[in-house]
Amino acid sequence: MGYTGEQAAKYQADRQKRLKGEWIADNGPCKKCGSDVMLQIDHIDPSLKVTHNIWSWSKERRGIELAKCQVLCHDCHSQKSRLEKYEQKKRKRGGGDSKHIGVHWDKDKQMWRAQLSEHSKNRHLGYFASEDDAGEAHDRAVIKVNPDARMNIIT
């Protein structure tokens, strides 16, 4: 007596779910915060990711992909994904722009340049070796002309 197609599919799905659960249990809790709530599999370096859909693969093949992974809780995972998307965008722009408002990388000087946009003119605020210092310079300047302006909020 054989399985019907539907039973076979359900068997496969259950098996894959079990394998995934076992791997998470073996590799958890969350690598970042130690939580064991809503654990997920994360590719440590997303550029190396082939697929998440590995549970039907052979153990050997799966092992290669899982060696690139870690366990994160839902919150840490979504936070990491957001950061990765941001980094991706930054790379697409050519990597010249800072995470801070009013800060740009000056290729010639190899320093961060802070500037303030004022009445559609840019006021130069100086060059800084540290990206955060440049962001702070922007904050100090902008608060004088517009206390409601968007800030980098450096602490």
Ligand SMILES: [Zn+2]
């Ligand atoms: Zn976490």
